[in-house]
Amino acid sequence: MVLIFVVLGREGGAAIKPFAPETLSLSGINQAAAITLWAMVGFEAACAASGKIENPARNVPRATFLGALLCGVFYFIVCSGIALMLPADQVAKSNAPFELFVATFWSPGPAAFVALFAAISAVGAVNGWVLVQGEVPYEMAQRRLMPRWFGGTARNGVPVRALIIASVLASVLVLANSSRTMGGLFTFMALLTTAVTLWLYLACAVVALKRRIAVPAAVAGLLFGLWSLWGAGLEASGYSFLLMIAGLPVYWWARSEDGAGGDGLAAE
Known part of the structure; x- marks a missing residue:
């Protein structure tokens, strides 16, 4: 982000090259909206670990809203700089647009470090999602929205059952689409993740209206x-609907346990 402002200061008031009108389409705008939403998916993730956070009534809302605001501003500045200051065809063909930006306006050497930092950031995001994919099924099991089996923990309190199942399913989904190119796989997974999450957001909106x-x-x-x-x-969207339907047997399993009784939440 600092480099963007440095380049802007060096270039002064140079006009931005206009986009070719024929490259824009309604379908492209619609898909861009979905991918843009993907960047903010999970902004409410701090709520998943509220039971393990000190003073959650204060810290969870702060982390959620301030984190989403800061990330949104950061994403807007960085992505706008890359989209407006680099040729659109080069950005579309690049698997590492941040590295391309630094290599173009600085040099290839620092660009390699930027790619490394981007990889470290991705690993950090994975760590966060690993936490979420364990805590969400665990909390749902505590509330009888998932089978009590998913509420099983190791002796240190980690929801190991939910972590293993979620990790295996995510790995299978990625491997099933491994024939795609790197860019194609990223786009598909981003759209699928967004579509799956949208059903939850839509349900929340319907409940709020009701x-x-x-x-x-x-x-x-x-x-x-x-x-x-x-x-x-x-x-x-079709895959997301099928995944949602696939969760119905799990939900019915949880409902049947309510009628059968028992807790089933013993630590392993």
């Missing part, structure tokens, strides 16, 4: 969610 809570925001969220689901495309 209970007359923040009606204008709920209407806006519902419309934007439907638009993004459409923009994700038939393939990603």
Whole structure:
């Protein structure tokens, strides 16, 4: 981000090369909306570990809203700089646009370090999602929304069952699409992740409308969610619907346990 401002200061008021009108389309805009939403998916992840956070009533809302705001501003500045200051065809063909930006306006040497830092950032994001994919099924099992088996923990309190199942399923999904190119795999996984999450957001918007809570925001969220689901495309949206339907047997399993009784949450 610092390099963007340095380049802007050096270039002064140089005009930005206009985009070719023929490269823009309604379908492209719709898909861009879905991918943009993907960048913010999981902003509410701090809520998943609220039971392990000190003073969650204060710290969880702060982490959620301030984190989303700061990330949104950072994403906007960095992505706008890359999109507006580099040729669109080069960005579209690049698997590492941040490295391309630094190599173009600085030199290839520092660009390699930027690529390394991007990889470290990706590993950090994976660590966060590993936490979430364990805590969410665990908390749902505690509330009888998933089978009690998923609430099983190791002796140190880690929800190991949920972690293993979620990691295996995610790995299988990636391997099933390994025939795609790196860029194609990234785009598909981003759209699929967004589409899967949108069903939850849409459900929250419907519940808010039903209970007359923040009606204008709920209407806006519902419309934007439907638009993004459409923009994700038939393939990603279809897979997301199938994944949602696949969760019904798990939910019925949890409901049947409520009738049978028993806790089933013993530590391993």
